[in-house]
Amino acid sequence: MSKIAVVYASKYGSAETYAEWLAQELDVQALSIKKTKPELLSESNILIYGGGLYASGIKGLKEFKKKCGAFQNKKVVIFTVGLADPQKTDYSEILKNSFTEDERENFKFFHLRGAIDYKELSLPHRAMMAMMMKMLKSKPESIQENEEFFASYGKRTDFKDKRLLIPVLEYVKQLSD
Numbered sequence: 566m567s568k569i570a571v572v573y574a575s576k577y578g579s580a581e582t583y584a585e586w587l588a589q590e591l592d593v594q595a596l597s598i599k600k601t602k603p604e605l606l607s608e609s610n611i612l613i614y615g616g617g618l619y620a621s622g623i624k625g626l627k628e629f630k631k632k633c634g635a636f637q638n639k640k641v642v643i644f645t646v647g648l649a650d651p652q653k654t655d656y657s658e659i660l661k662n663s664f665t666e667d668e669r670e671n672f673k674f675f676h677l678r679g680a681i682d683y684k685e686l687s688l689p690h691r692a693m694m695a696m697m698m699k700m701l702k703s704k705p706e707s708i709q710e711n712e713e714f715f716a717s718y719g720k721r722t723d724f725k726d727k728r729l730l731i732p733v734l735e736y737v738k739q740l741s742d
């Protein structure tokens with residue numbers, strides 16, 4: 566029988582919400598990577614990991630990989646949660662920087678859309694976003710490409726949607742059949 570683990574790392578709650586929605590549907594408990602014991606991961610044969618995207622890095626991924634140890638005989642599903650529209654985003658560089666070739670071949674990846682509320686951002690994150698804004702503004706050619714970033718800057722934007730999990734659930738259910 567399949568044992569499924571749903572693990573996440575989330576700073577402002579989007580990846581956590583998606584992990585909880587998924588876990589509910591799969592009848593398991595979602596756990597933050599900090600609270601996850603390596604034994605849970607070694608006992609499970611389907612590992613689902615979700616993390617917020619920060620400057621193209623996947624939050625908590627290093628800790629997840631460390632706690633997993635080896636991935637042999639495991640099905641691994643990764644979901645990223647970011648503000649960018651996955652339909653218009655090329656994730657190949659992010660994946661290349663975060664996973665080995667072997668992992669990229671064997672893991673299944675999904676990209677979901679999260680949320681941002683500038684009022685809630687930590688000071689370092691607010692500073693990073695301000696720097697990014699300044700940098701993008703200085704390059705007129707990037708303005709169209711980053712239209713949505715400019716439109717959402719300084720505000721609260723929430724793209725979280727349970728329906729985005731349908732393909733993830735379909736894939737996981739097919740793995741566990």
Ligand SMILES: Cc1cc2nc3c(=O)[nH]c(=O)nc-3n(C[C@H](O)[C@H](O)[C@H](O)COP(=O)(O)O)c2cc1C
Nearest residue numbers: 575576577578579580617620621647648649679680
């Ligand atoms: C400093 C900073 C950097 C970010 N970098 C990216 C990024 O590279 N790509 C992206 O799509 N979203 C980016 N975002 C948006 C977050 O991924 C988004 O808010 C997501 O919902 C966060 O997930 P979490 O709440 O689970 O941590 C960034 C947000 C902040 C504050």
